[in-house]
Amino acid sequence: MVVGGTPVVWIDRPFTDEGRGFWAKLEGCNPGGIKDRPALHMIRRARERGELADGARIVESTSGTLGLGLALAGIAYGHPVTLVSDPGMEPLMHRLLQAYGTRVQTVEHPCADGGWQEARRRMVRSILAADPAAYCPDQYHNPDNVAAYAPLAHELLEQLGEIDVLVCSVGTGGHSAGISAVLREHLPGLRLIGVDTVGSTIFGQRVAPRLMRGLGSSIYPRNVDYGAFDEVHWVAPGEAVWACRAMAAATYASGGWSVGAVGLVAGWVARTAAAGTRVVAVFPDGPQRYFDTVYNDQFCSANKLLGAAPATEPDELDHPAERDVTRWTRCTTVLDPLRSAALAPSGSAEPQAADG
CATH class of the missing domain: 3.40.50.1100 (Rossmann fold)
Incomplete structure (x- = not known):
């Protein structure tokens, strides 16, 4: 490899x-950067656990680098890949991902709570709901x-x-x-x-x-x-x-x-x-x-x-x-801002909880 x-x-x-x-x-x-490592590992482990069936679609939110890794994993293990990004993705990255056979979908508006990141994740959830066999590695929370x-x-x-x-x-x-x-x-x-x-x-x-x-x-x-x-x-x-x-x-x-x-x-x-x-x-x-x-x-x-x-x-x-x-x-x-908001100094800028 x-x-x-x-x-x-x-x-x-x-x-x-x-x-x-x-x-x-x-x-x-x-080939695609540091996230080749988790992309290949997450997909391999999902296949081993039976969470990702042969030929099933991989769906994930990405700003780019993980997308390259998942494109590689999709080719290596025989899975189509759908990636959800936003208008900030570099044109070169968008074209590269398409060249590697991925489908790139772009959200049009950020969420009030969670911004572009949460908007992308919501689109991922809608794609998964329409395709029960599809699998999302969920890079943010996947051990x-x-x-x-x-x-x-x-x-x-x-x-x-x-x-x-x-x-x-x-x-x-x-x-x-x-x-x-x-x-x-x-x-x-x-x-x-x-x-x-x-x-x-x-x-x-x-x-x-x-x-x-x-x-x-x-x-x-x-x-x-x-x-x-x-x-x-x-x-x-x-x-x-x-x-x-x-x-x-x-x-x-x-x-x-x-x-x-x-x-x-x-x-x-x-x-x-x-x-x-x-x-x-x-x-x-x-x-x-x-x-x-x-x-x-x-x-x-x-x-x-x-x-x-x-x-x-x-x-x-x-x-x-x-x-x-x-x-x-x-x-x-x-x-950890979600566990320490009560410790914030009086009058300070406390963190806004996002839908993660």
Whole structure:
């Protein structure tokens, strides 16, 4: 199988001086990116349990990367695939998914509660209701999504041995939970840093329109392991664009929104941690699908994403619901927002529960 065994590369520039960088796991070297791993695993396990019959349709909500993985799984196991997305999907991604034989359906309006994400999931439910034999992997809540990343963790152990800090983007919560759980069996002192986007509800911020795709959420995925995180950072789109382009020019290793956000945070950890700290960042994809967004000057100018480099230090929050953040911000208090609303400071922005 062509999925797995992805390389790690050393990155210092543009974030640090030589010798103070981090290791990046290049999951973009999989055919479709990091989500090839859970897509194949979730479909294989569903078939083994009898939840997905031979030839039955796979249906799922996606912003793109999982869709590529499910297209691969559909071809490998002989299933038609229907994917539900929204107008924010990149034109290249839409065309690629169709080329791989998937049917792509697009929702037209976001939900008042849960945004585009919930609108997509509602369309998924309507498709499943019309086709009782169809199967939805439900990446947000399926524990197989988490279990799929055990091989990636073992690859990191074989490639690097000692790891002190793991930096992961958080969307469904699958790869941060799955990788860190296995690593901590061998490295109990591992610190896990989550990277989210401004406007995401995952870690207790209020929902807001989100430009970045592949990280963040308007719902609360059950796969997020809140207790595993030592801290969380929120990153704004312009900051991620700067990091993507700066890494591409300095090292040739880059990717999309998640890669830029993770690279920015991992670079900060590398230059501020004690000398000798071994930092690892997971880069979920490569740059190719983002030629119309992250690497498109016209798109970035229209969305006011081009300008000066981000601040050298993140802003700080004492509590994740203390205030709405609009730039790179760090918080070392990590709480499950659905279980901790009562703990929010008086007058703070409490999370809005979404239909997850």
